[in-house]
Amino acid sequence: MITLTLPEWILALLGVHLAILLVLSIFYVVRRLRWTPRRRATPFIFRCSVCGHVYLDRRNVPMAECAKCGNMNESIKDI
């Protein structure tokens, strides 16, 4: 059995609570990054300058990566 003094117990409880807060904050940050309102967002049209692939991206970003060749392209226009 582990015998801890009172300050060690306080430090251990503080560490456990900080670990729980860290895990929860990482969970909510990852969940917010993965969740995007795809139905409400207006898609942006991109045409690849290398391979000519036309694709949509619903994120409001100035440049998006082509799914076929990986080239970064600017948006043509939004719908």
Ligand SMILES: [Zn+2]
């Ligand atoms: Zn491409």
